[in-house]
Amino acid sequence: MKALGKWKKPILILSDAVLINLAYILAFYFRYNYRNFKFYSNDYKEIAIIVTVIYIACFYLFKLYESLWSYASVDEFMLAIGGCIAADIITIAFVRIIGHPFTYGVSILACAFSILFILGFRMSFRVYERFTGIINCNVSKNDRNRVMIIGAGAAAAMVIKEMKSSSQANYTPIAVIDDEPYKKGKNILGVKVLGNRKDILSIAKAKDIETILIAIPTIEDEDKQQILEICKKTKCKIEIIPGMYEIINGKVSLSQIRKVDIEDLLGRKAVVLDTEGIAGYIQNKTILVTGGGGSIGSELCRQIIKFAPKQLIVFDIYENNAYDLQIELKYKYPKLDLKVLIGSVRDKKRLEDVFTKYSPDIVFHAAAHKHVPLMEESPMEAIKNNVFGTYNVAECAHRFNVERFVMISTDKAVNPTNVMGATKRMCEMIIQSMDKISKTHFVAVRFGNVLGSNGSVIPLFKNQIAHGGPVTLTNKYITRFFMTIPEAAQLVLQSGAYAQGGEIFVLDMGKPVKIYDLAWDLIKLSGFEPNKDIKIEVTGLRPGEKLYEELLMSEEGLTNTEHAKIFIGKPTFSDLGVMKERMKELAVIIEANDVDALTNKIKDIVPTYKKTGGEDDQAV
Incomplete structure (x- = not known):
C-alpha cells in the first residue's frame, strides 16, 4: 500500500465509484427481485454519474481521503458511515426533485451496502498491514x-x-x-x-x-x-x-x-512551586548566574527564563559549557535578552566590570570547585576559587546594591571531613556575616548530591556498566542524599523567594540512598545480574570522604517555611571583621604554598572540620 504513493487517492476515488454503483445495483436487485431488476436498473443508469459525484463529494467533505487507513481508528470509521448517510440523504432529495422513481427501500439498501463496501475496502488496508506485520515478526522474531x-x-x-x-x-x-x-x-x-x-x-x-x-x-x-x-x-x-x-x-x-533511569526509582513527587512568589522577585529583573554553564547553574538559567527576567547574564570560566548553553537558550528563546560572559570569580576586576555594566538585581552564585578527591589534592585551588571567589562576588553584590544573593551550598559543609566541604562552610560564614552589614539579602541553599550532574556517581556507574564492569564504589555501607537537577534548581529559586537575609535554607532530600543499592539497581535496570554479569567492587573510602552526609549542624536548629520541602537553619556566624582577618591569613598561607599551615587554618576557621584518612575511617 505504501508503494501506491501519489496514486493512492485517485485509486481510492475510482474504487469508491465502482463500489457505490455496485451498492445501488444490488439494492435494485434485492428490492425488485430478478424479474423487474432490468427495468429499474435501466432507470438508474440515467442518474448513476450524478449519484456517484454526490457520494464522492460527501466523502471529500468528511475527509475520507485524508486518513491513513492503515492506522484507522473509530473516528475514521464514524466519518465513513457519516459520509455514506449524508450522501444517501442528498441523493433521496435529488431524485425526489427530478421525479425519478426511486423508492425509500432502494435508498436504504443502497446506503447499507455502501457502508459495508466502503468500510470493507478500507479495512483491507489494516488487514494487509497486520498480515505483513505478522510476516515481518515471524521472519525476524529471533532478532x-x-x-x-x-x-x-x-x-x-x-x-x-x-x-x-x-x-x-x-x-x-x-x-x-x-x-x-x-x-x-x-x-x-x-x-x-x-x-x-x-x-x-x-x-x-x-x-x-x-x-x-x-x-x-x-x-x-x-x-x-x-x-x-x-x-x-x-x-x-x-x-x-x-x-x-x-x-x-x-x-x-x-x-x-x-x-x-535511577530517577524513576526514587519515587519522588514533582516539586510544587509558589510561582507567584518566584515571579515576584525575578520578573523584569536582571539576573546574574555565576557558574551558569555547570549542571546546577545551567538548570537554574532554564528555570529562571520561565519567570520572564528582563535580562539573564551567564558568567562562567569554562567556555565550552557556556557556549553550549548559549546555543540552547538562543534557539529555544530567541527573544530572550541573554548575555554569556567568560570570566573567573577569582578575578575581582572582571566582576566589578560586569556589575558596573549590567547592574544585576539578583545573583545566583553557583560557581565553585566541587569534586572532593580533586580538592583534597589541590586544597589551595579550592580556597582560591570557593572562598575568595565567593567573597569577591558577595562584595560586588553588596557594593552595587543587589537585591538578593543566593549561594549554592552543599551538605558536605556540615561537619566537613574534606577541604571542599570546609570551603563551602566558609562560604556560608561569608554570606551570613556579609548580610549583617548589607542591604542585600544574602542566603545560602544547602542540599546533597544531584543525579546526573557533572562528576556525579550515576554517569560513572553507567559508563562502567557500558564497558562490562566492574562497578566501583568506596564502601558497601556508604549513603548519600539525592535529588534531580530540575528539583534542586526549582527549590533554589523557591528559597530565593523566602530570603530575608542570613538564612541557610536546607532542602528536604528524602531518605538517604545506599550507594551499593544504587549500583545494584543500575545494573539490574541495564538487564544484567549484579556480581554475575557485572561485578561490584568495593575500593575503600577516599581521603576526605564520609560514610554518610548531614544536612544540619547541631547548633543550627530548623524552622519551617511555607514550602514543605524547604527549611531554615538559623545563622551561626555574623562577624565580618573576623572573617576578613582570617581570609588575610589564608592569603599569606596560599602565597607561601604551605599545605600543613593551610590545614591547620581551615580547622581554626571551621572548628567542626575533621580531616579523614580515607580507608582507615570505615566504621559506621
Missing part, C-alpha cells in the same frame, strides 16, 4: 525482544500496533499486564492481558520475557516505584514511555521509549 507491556490502555495499544506493523521495530509483544480485574483475559490487538502486577515475575519467567515496557503515561510516582521494585526482581531490561507532558499531541511511538 526481536520478547516484550511484556504493563498497562492495557490507549498508549499500550499504540505501541503494540507499531511493534506489529513496523519491520524495523526490535520488539515482539507477548503479554500485557494491568491491575484492572475486568481486563484480564481480554486482547489488545491480539496480545492477551495475562494478569496484574503480582503476576509479573511468574509471567516473565513462563513467557521468556526479555524486556518489560511500562506503557502508562499518567502513572503516579508511587505506583511507578512499586512496579519497578517488582520488575527489578526479573532478569529483564526495563523500559518506559515518557509521561504525558513529554508526549507531543498525546501520540506514543517506539522512538519515545527510553530506558528506566
